[in-house]
Amino acid sequence: MFNGLVLGALLALISAGLTIIYGTLGVLNLAHGAMFMLGGYAGYVAYAYTQSFLVALIAGAVFVLLVGLAMERSIIRFFYQRPAEDQILVTFGLAICFVEIVRYAFGSLSKTVPPPPWAMGITSLGFLFYPTYRLLVVGIVIAALLALYLLLYRTRIGMIVRAGIEDSGMVDALGINVYRVFMLVFGIGAMAAGFAGIVNAPVVSLTPDVGESILVQSFVVVVIGGVGSFPGAVLGGLIAGEIISITSMLNPAYAYVMLFAVMTLVLVVRPQGLLGIQGRE
């Protein structure tokens, strides 16, 4: 149960990034998994130069933010007016490019970012022993989610983003420079994934392909929680984490099948997702 919380929190953060991009811009970013991977690698490089985990954490997030902004400016913005399928295709292509660039630059040998020295080792939680760093991950991710929440619910940009999620026409009506907001949202959404990537790097070592399975899982999270819904992503992430960890205790091999089964169930019973808005595609 507790183990599910760690995985769930991480999935929640990644999916939150995916979902705010989709909710605001209407773009499903298939390069989101690649963002996760890039965050990890950027952190790895920063760590290799500074030996500081904190610097790695910041570098990972900032680098992916920049990549996100650049990606939005150079390519994605030309796709707002194009069909959803085109957006999916182009981000899918970009994901392949990112993965192969990293492979070209770093090779396929897995890279490791060690956790900060004070977070190594294990902590007793009374009922079980747990790696200290994984506990830290929960803390960091909750903090990040909280920051994202504050950004979305307590700032002007957040207000615009939420207005956009509920009704994309409304943002235009408000006479806001939507394109700057779009750029920022894309950057922040990507950053959420990148940040998760570097936070996760000490847990699972890095390879260029690390993003692919994360992407599929965050799809499931988003479908369960409701596309475009920030609370939905958080709830979906936690549910997915728990499903995986509980099934794993019984028969680990079926953890993912169980996850997909629950997704199917949600689709049948409540197609818009648990916290999704009806009628929104």
Added chain:
Amino acid sequence: MVHHPFRQRLSRRQLLGAATLTAAGGWLCEGAHPLTSIARAADHPALGTYPAGSTGSSVFIGITVPRTGTYAVQGEDELKGYQLAVEHINTGHDLIKKISPKTSKGILGKELKFGVADSEAKPNTAVQEQSRFISENKAVLITGSTSSAVAVALNKLAQREKVLYVAGISGSNDTTGKDCVRYGFRQCFYGQTAAAAIGPVIVKSLGKNKKAAYLTPDYTYGHTVQHSMEDYLNKNAGWTTVTNQVAPLGAPDYSSYLLNVANSGAEVLLNVNWGHDAVLSIQQAKQFGILDKMQLVVPYQTPFLAREVGSGLLAGVYAATDFWWTLEDKYPLAKTFVEAFDKKYGYKPEWGANNAYMEFALWADAVENAGSFYPPDVIKSYEAGRKLQSTVGEVYFRPEDHQLVRPVIIVRGKKPGDMKNKEDFYDVVEIIPGEGLMQKPDAFGCSLGSYT
């Protein structure tokens, strides 16, 4: 596999187009085709890429290794071994001459050329690319794999196309067991020999009646190795299995499995995972404090494992492997090999590279002794069971299943402080001779199939 004698001939002839379907009847009588007149020398009929592949001044080898995807690291290492072997064979390097005494330069006086294609570690892609090398380049030999799935697929392709295949890395019993073929050969160790070799060593050092936990990847290789280990330890040393955690291939997070392991009360953790899965599961086991409580054993070592898991996590860990570079202290051929490799590529070769090198060297010997590239002759030359020198001492091929009889190396991870240089990860604990490790040739259901 349905072997239809006519079909094989048909395909060889490169028949053209739909129209030939109707004409096919006329092609079936042997000797009616002009190509047979080219079949010279020992008056062998055309077979596979023979004689087309060996009429020029060079012969071609098709190599498929993963260069993208999860096994890319092992693939690149393997490729380097192949390249070094080709270079040595073409220049008549001393090392090759020691393994294949009849070699001077090239093979039967012909230069070796090769093509490399990315298999992406997928059987499908490997088969496609090798089919291309066979039909387009008339490859006389195909090779490469980092997983048994690819090796088994290429085995079948080799048998169908009548072109020799020497396996790359392949740990499953099936490759020279139930999926063995007349045209396929394997140099490296595998589940059965690994278990038989490491079993006594760990019983000796860890004691009897231990409680064991297994981490097993959910595919044939994983299950066979796990069974082999469990069989040996439970029957011969009274060990009990407290848990066997089966994880899917390529799982990103082992925390659930490791929590189960941690709570199982096991004293020994046997990690059967391979490739990146092995790296990840060991690193995470460390994070869960499992490595401090349990003795880790790696029954089938992955090349680059120690480099990848890093920071001394393997200290004191027992592992079975095919080759480790410090064997150079014991075997002069290993010394020559490691030096040549290190000089060319700047690092000590892992067992994937050694395996690749040896595969070519052994093939060179087989062809030189056959005196021809005619596949059945080469196969019979392999099957003669000559004792040969290798980087791990004397070895020979078993004619019944085409498995090389060779020692398995048991290593133990060093503490970082004890390492003499940055690549000195293991102590070689024991070298177990091959004969005693192998199953009876027919125990895994091997039936080699026909020569033609």
Added chain:
Amino acid sequence: MKQATHPNADLPILALAAVGLLAVPFALPPLGFAPNTVNQILVWGLFGIGFDILFGFAGLLSFGQSAFYGTGGFVAAYLLTRAGSTSVLLSLCLGTLAAAAASFVVGLVALRRTGIYFAMITVAIAEVFYFVEFSPLSSYTGGENGLPGVPTPRFEFGSLVYDIGSGWSMYAFIAVCYFIGIVIALRIVRSPVGAIFVAIRENPLRAAAVGHDVHGYKLVAFVIAAAYAGFAGGLLGVVQGFMPPDAFTFDTSGQLVMQTVIGGVGMLFGPLLGATVWLFLRDFLQSAFDLGSAWKLVLGVVFVLLVTFLRGGLLGGLKRATAWLMRRAGIGQPRRGLAPAEAHSLTSIGSSRRREATAFAGPALATRGLTKVFGGLTANKNLNFSVPRGELRGIIGPNGAGKSTFFKMLTCEMRPTSGRIIFQGRDITALSVASVCQLGLTKTYQVNQLFNGLTTRENIAIAALAERRGKLSLDLLRRWHRVSGLEAQVETTLAIVGLTEHGDVPASELAYGNKRRLEIGLALATEPAVLLLDEPLAGMSPRERKDTVQLLKSIRRGRTLIIVEHDMDAVFELAERITVLHEGALLAEGTPAEIQRNRQVQEAYLGGLAAA
């Protein structure tokens, strides 16, 4: 492609394909293509035909086709290697059936959502298939080893025995399969179902509104695509003598998508070209430039560039280039469409089941206590409304009076919170838009909802097809222009809305006024007994208004019309009776003269004005 509707229009394409396939064994080897590579390309091409029907025609982007490719392949391979089947063709067909059956079940879930959801769900479902093949079913599928030893086909015709080997004799077999695949696919895309696929891609909302069962047709497209995938998967096993487990991986689906987009979408041959480029570049980049692992990066960049700049892919680009060259050379490209109108008199519309159904004597459309609540906001409350047959009713009301909501509920686009809707005595409250349209109730939209990529004539035909064929009909092999009575119905409708001479112009290129007419034409072509018009005059110039008012007058005969309109003059001129809504409730109802005199109505409008 869709314009090519001349009965024999496909013959040149097929002849070209046949010549191409026959020429391959002679033309490609010098270019460095081995027969095995060519066979591989054909298998991808065949796999892609189905995907192209799904994505290029029906507009559904699936990233999970590997599930069906693998299913078909493993079922066929299992039958041939383990179950003792001796007939390759039979096993291939059973594999195809298995894939189609699997896709039907998957489609029931996945097609509940469209667009982005659909893409995500297909990815997830394909992952499950992969896992199931790999682990729980590994004793049947060989797990990661796949199924080796798949035999090649052997045909016996009396005393003649043909054995297909590898290489070019295998090519002959696969080329025949591919050719048959193309023939069937061409029939499908030229069938009414194919036309409706395109309509669904262009505008699913309107496709449903004119009476097509959109979900049903999507499922059909999904199953067709899976059947092609299943057959191609089976062929893969036969070609390689081995059924690889990686058929099931996400990479397979991804590669299919990329190849199709590179080659060109919506032209059936795109995937074949894409696979050629992909496999050629993969080998070429690796061997000629020694790029090693970077080949995939190059292909990735090529893909991104194509999606960004040349969305039609290589074939699309080629098509555009030839069109441009021909224009420069002054050769007009004659647009082929339905045969030009023969003189149809306005009264010649054939028997229509909807018109006959109007024998019902009670009110054509009525509501009882219709209420719609959004959150805390009541848009419509307790509306009791009734229109007798044959009346032309106007609905007016100030902004925010709840007219649009009311209209949406009347045609079942929106479910009421409570209350009932009765159409010709039948409770239709719980029906779908498509179903009520089939009953003879449809509407025109305030904002044009056209099939923009299609010509005017095709637009009308899509609507008429729903009337002729019902909600869902699987006439996959019939040519769509041969649907009986369709042509007359289309031409008549075109004549009524005055668009006959614009029949071959794409809807997107029509002038605004003509688009509005087409909007009405789409509704008319479904032969409605009751037609609702949502601000038919919106955005029109005075002249266009006049014409449209004339049009509305001309179509009212035999129909019940209900018009929501802001143009008071028009409403008062047209309507026999007028219903006034105010603040979600019914304020007044009466003849134009009565309404003009009604004090409450005046206040409501004045109040609205004062507030504004």
